[in-house]
Amino acid sequence: MDHLRDSLLSSLPRDTPSTTTIDHARRDQEGHASLSLGVNSKSRYCDIGDGVDSLEGHIHSLWYMYYELGRKISSESPEHEGIVLDILRIQGMGPLTRPARGVYGIDIARTIDGTLWNDLPFLAGDMTNFWVNHGASMSGTHRLNFATFLAKLASTRVAKDSLCQVSLLIFRTLFESPQALRTGEESDEEDLNRGTKQLEVFHLLPAAVAWLKIASHNLLLLSEVYWNDCPSHISKGGEEFLESELGQRSPAGFSPWRYMFWLKRLHGIQEEARETNEKALEELATDGIQYMINTIKQRNAEVLRAYKNGGGALHQDKHLSCLKPLSRPDL
Secondary structure (H helix, E strand, O other), X not given: OHHXXXXXXXXOXXXXXXXXXXXXXXXXXXXXXXXXXXXXXXXXXXHHOOOHHHHHHHHHHHHHXXXXXXXXXXXXXXXXXXXXXXXXXXXXXXXXXXXXXXXXXXXXXEEOOEEOOOOOOOHHHHHHHHHHHHOOOOOHHHHHHHHHHHHHHHHOOHHHHHHHHHHHHHHHHHHXXXXXXXXXXXXXXXXXXXXXXXXXXXXXXXXHHHHHHHOHHXXXXXXXXXXXXXXXXXXXXXXXXXXXXXXXXXXXXXOHHHHHHHHHHHHHHHHHHHHOOOXXXXXXXXXXXXXXXXXXXXXXXXXXXXXXXXXXXXXXXHHHHHHHHHOOOOX
């Protein structure tokens, strides 16, 4: 265990890792647990005695390497599952400690974002920033790989569910803001000039459905408890959601009302895709709807109670009629 910890810390450069380092890490896909990269030296914290602040650059570099791996390794490959397991193993190393100065006790490495390694400090914040800064411009393949990587991590409930804030960003852009299905024949290759405002449904629907497939249970659970443990600029609703009846009932963050709005919007995308002969988008929307409905059915969720008590207008909404048979038969 000490060797694993030493290798993990000593392998990380102080600044953004070089292309050589990332390539080396990618070639070593089956041995990421330690990220040793062939280096076997002692950690600065345990042996040299550096302060925990000196480790922050190394931690950010570690998450940057996993960002690169998460978006470049195919989401359908065993290696993609392997890098998720890596991060669980890192967390499983437990607190990073050293003998305290004096006769008794230990020092535990605590950062401003939690304890190494129990809390995986800076993981959620860094991954969120990577999505915000690069999610729009990366290619469709890389976007899907990265979104799937984050959904897989989130499904394990690491970082106290904070990774699920990325799904709020995806869903707000896709479901809660004005979006065209597809205009023209624009490709989804990498485009450094493409920003969030240039994204259309076909850019984001695969990423959203990946979240609904892999982490649907987590998203519904957070909706049931009205989870909002993230910055307000992330938790706030989109324009169309806030103007809707559901949005006017809902606080920021996750809620049963917001979950129903996402379901309603998926039905709208499915319908529009059918009318415009966008078969791939129609199939994706259909899959997303099914993932949501199956999860609601399995949990007998709070969403059903909110729907049941939501009033006549909600019960008459054709895009939410799929909830009727799951609720009281007299609705």
